[in-house]
Every structure is written in structure tokens, then in C-alpha cells.
């Protein structure tokens with residue numbers, strides 16, 4: 082704790098906020114003051130929505146996306162196309178692709194990418210579960226939409242090597258996204274084009 | 283703010299905000315250094331794929347006098363090492379080298395020879411030399427370049443020199459070999475044959491430009507791994523993540 086000019090409870094809030102990803106001392110202080118100035122109702126709603134996600138949201142046992150139902154709305158929707166599965170790194174990337182409205186198939190959330198430096202091997206992400214899903218024989222194409230980073234590429238190629246021998250087509254989304262870019266922050270047009278222009282792996 | 287140019291290998295690349303990246307480089311002239319690349323995630327032109335892990339680049343950066351975060355101005359690629367990420371095993375070996383440098387070389391510690399070793403080792407991984415061989419070569423050379431050179435020429439206790447056919451024992455605690463006679467009563471020793479010791483000495487001393495020709499026998503690979511890889515882990519006080527990763531993928535196949 083750096084200062085104690087504001088009293089313990091504010092300092093505690095700033096310290097908590099600082100632990101959030103991408104939040105430094107300055108931003109944390111600004112957020113804390115914002116909350117202090119906001120109405121009691123607003124503060125309670127924020128607190129409640131945080132507790133709600135912890136209590137109600139868990140993981141879909143089919144696609145491993147965050148969901149408050151199991152299976153999730155997409156896995157449970159009979160109108161979605163069973164023949165394609167789009168593989169993404171995390172729920173944020175799922176959301177970005179789903180928002181384009183162009184994709185009608187199913188998803189699989191890996192919950193990470195392969196990274197030897199971080200000790201994340203195929204066992205640490207949902208690879209085994211993906212392969213299990215593909216054994217059903219319904220799926221004709223797997224679209225790999227991991228990020229265009231070294232780890233994302235390596236994961237895509239690793240999955241392609243596992244899946245292709247099963248007789249399933251594997252494609253990689255085309256990148257209008259710059260290498261080193263991020264799906265989550267890519268605009269919808271670019272992302273739609275990337276889905277349409279996917280190439281075979 | 284002065285502007286500098288140096289050769290560099292990207293050893294870590296992390297998203298910092300929606301558009302920026304924080305990148306750790308191992309550079310030829312300044313050792314390990316961290317810099318921020320503004321707009322790296324958005325602009326295709328300025329950095330293209332130069333800031334990705336394992337990239338060998340020519341780096342232009344601004345540096346304030348207080349040696350804080352450098353500001354990446356421009357990069358051009360020297361070699362991208364594209365084959366490394368087509369194969370997670372190659373990626374694991376490349377990561378292992380980076381992890382060892384991260385652990386055993388200090389911040390801003392310039393070491394031209396370690397830099398050349400990393401460049402040549404990544405280049406070998408990118409090619410088709412056996413990963414285990416490159417790893418053993420990298421380990422023994424790095425250890426001697428950063429001052430942890432194990433004693434491999436004679437018994438640490440009695441000075442008995444290497445001779446024909448005689449087995450020795452490697453001790454991580456002592457950082458070298460002991461002869462059969464002096465090994466009694468000591469724990470945690472791994473056997474190491476004279477053939478293995480010979481090839482380790484070659485791997486350590488041979489001209490780096492010719493090192494790709496060095497071939498390890500299966501026995502030499504195993505014995506030197508038991509000795510040297512464990513010695514490094516003993517020095518580090520932990521098992522590197524990429525080593526754990528390698529064990530797991532080898533267990534899968």
C-alpha cells in the first residue's frame with residue numbers, strides 16, 4: 082500500500098482493483114473515486130453482478146464456454162449447424178466471432194493456448210475433449226480461430242495434425258488481422274472476412 | 283532520448299493494452315532488455331511479425347537514461363524461425379533455451395557469446411537437428427559462458443584423470459565428476475561414461491559454426507541429460523516449465 086491519505090477502506094478498494102488485469106495504480110484510484118461518488122444503488126448492483134457471475138456462471142460441459150446453463154445456449158440450439166466446430170482460445174474470442182452474426186456452427190473453447198514457456202501443454206487445455214467431440218462423426222469441418230500469435234499458430238498446427246487423420250477438414254481463419262494482433266479487438270468487418278476467407282490447413 | 287540499434291531475439295511478447303505490447307529482448311549489445319511497442323497489435327506495417335517469440339531481428343529503440351522500459355521504434359526481421367512453431371516439440375526446445383537464459387543471465391548483462399549461442403541454437407532447432415542434441419550442446423555451453431562450468435576432466439576429490447573405459451559419477455551438488463573410489467558413501471550421483479564425458483567436452487569447446495556436425499550416441503544423450511540437465515535444475519532450484527512441457531508431450535506420443 083503506497084499512501085494512506087484516504088483511510089483504510091479506500092486503500093483496500095484501490096488495492097483490490099489494482100489486481101485486475103490491465104489496471105495500474107492511477108486507474109485503480111480513478112475507479113475507486115468513481116465508486117465512492119456513485120449512488121449506493123449503483124455500487125450494490127456492481128457488487129451483486131460480480132457475485133452473480135461467480136455463483137451462476139460455470140462452464141458448458143460440451144463446448145467449455147462460460148454459461149449459466151449446461152449445455153449452453155449454443156450447444157442446446159438445434160438450429161445451429163452440427164457439421165462445423167469453430168475452435169477459439171477463450172470466451173472473449175467466442176464473443177467477438179459470435180457478434181459478427183455470420184457463423185452458424187458450433188464452438189469449442191480451448192481455455193488457453195499451448196505455451197511451453199508457461200508450462201501449458203495439451204493436457205492443460207481442452208484438447209482431449211475436442212477430439213472426443215469429433216469422434217461422433219457428425220463434424221465435417223473444424224475451423225481453428227486461435228489468435229495469430231506464435232502460440233496460436235503452434236496450437237492450430239498441433240490440432241490440425243491430430244484432427245486431419247480423422248478424415249475431418251481443418252481450416253484456419255484468414256487473417257486480415259495483423260500478425261501479433263488479437264481477435265478480441267478486431268473489428269467485425271475484418272473478422273467476418275477472416276471467417277469467410279478461411280484456408281485449409 | 284538517444285536512439286540505439288542492436289541485433290535481438292524476442293524472448294517474451296505480452297499484450298499490454300488493446301494496442302500495445304511489452305516485449306523482452308535478448309540483445310547482442312545490451313543483454314536482456316524490456317521495451318514497449320506502441321501500436322504493435324494494430325499496425326501491420328510498423329512491426330509486422332517482428333515482435334513474435336523467437337524472431338531474430340534488428341531492433342531500433344529509444345532509451346531514457348534511467349534504464350526504464352525502452353521504447354521500440356522500429357524492427358526489421360533477420361530470421362523468423364517459422365519452422366519452430368509448426369512443431370510444438372521444436373517450440374518447447376526453443377522455449378527451454380529462452381528460459382535458461384532468463385534464469386541464468388542477469389538484466390542488461392551483455393554477453394556476445396551467449397547471444398551467438400542462442401542464435402545458432404534456434405537456427406538448429408528451426409532446421410532438422412535432433413532437439414535433445416541441441417539441448418545438451420546448449421546446456422553445457424551456456425553453463426561455461428555464465429560461470430557455472432561443471433568440472434568434467436577429472437575427479438573433484440582426488441584429481442584422478444579421465445582414462446580408458448573407466449566409469450565416473452556426476453554430482454550436481456559438487457558440480458562435477460568423482461571417480462568410482464571417491465563415489466562411495468555419496469548420494470545423488472548419476473553414472474557417466476568416458477565416451478559421454480568426451481562428447482560433452484567437445485560440445486563445450488568445439489567451434490560453434492561446426493557444432494551442428496556433432497552427433498551424440500543414445501547412451502551419451504541419456505547420461506548427459508541425467509547429469510547436466512539435473513545440474514542446471516539444481517542450480518535454478520526448480521524444473522523449467524518447458525522441460526515439464528517436453529516430458530508431457532513425450533508422454534503423450
Ligand SMILES: [Zn+2]
Pocket residue numbers: 141142143144145146152153154155156157
Ligand atoms: Zn456449450
Ligand SMILES: [Zn+2]
Pocket residue numbers: 437438439440441442460461462463464
Ligand atoms: Zn577420486
